[in-house]
Amino acid sequence: MEKSARRMDKALVPPRVTPRRMSAGIPFLLASIALMWAAAQPTAAQDNGSTVTPLLSTSTTIVGEALHYPASGPARVTAAIITLKPGAKTDLRRHGVPLFAYILDGEITVDYGDRGKHTYRPGDAFMEAMDVAHFGADAGAQPVRILAVFMGADGAADTIPVQ
Numbered sequence: 001m002e003k004s005a006r007r008m009d010k011a012l013v014p015p016r017v018t019p020r021r022m023s024a025g026i027p028f029l030l031a032s033i034a035l036m037w038a039a040a041q042p043t044a045a046q047d048n049g050s051t052v053t054p055l056l057s058t059s060t061t062i063v064g065e066a067l068h069y070p071a072s073g074p075a076r077v078t079a080a081i082i083t084l085k086p087g088a089k090t091d092l093r094r095h096g097v098p099l100f101a102y103i104l105d106g107e108i109t110v111d112y113g114d115r116g117k118h119t120y121r122p123g124d125a126f127m128e129a130m131d132v133a134h135f136g137a138d139a140g141a142q143p144v145r146i147l148a149v150f151m152g153a154d155g156a157a158d159t160i161p162v163q
Helices: 002-012 019-040
Strands: 075-084 093-095 099-105 108-111 117-120 125-127 135-137 144-153 159-161
Touching: none
Parallel strands: none
Antiparallel strands: 075 144, 093 159, 099 125, 099 144, 108 117, 108 135
8 A cells, every 4th residue: 555655646746857858948938038028118119218119010002902012123212291281182093112101190081992991190101002093182171291102113103193
């Protein structure tokens, strides 16, 4: 009986932790700690007192098209502030290059045809539709101002009017 009692006692004792067993779990433990630490940090705060607030990270346009860059020539980035007065609307258009848009002021509703309409407000960031024809209208009481960044190439049309 004593032998069976000993076996029973040993079964209740956890296995001996050896340095080899301990080292096997260290990468998982370190990865877990790193993820918890990163999640607890402010948005990419830097030592110099500045912060980075991500606006957008995507590989598709607002209507789900895969982004594609023109290969017509050397890369060219064009940044502009577009202002649309209350009651005004753009012509029907497509874009030959990816267009990042950030709404600074006002409100604009963009009509994507059978893909629906979307209203953008200050602080909204998006990649505009490329191959889907669309137009925007400012139905608000103040002008809409949009920071537009076209990511194109020499010889590529940023905006293509649609008839």
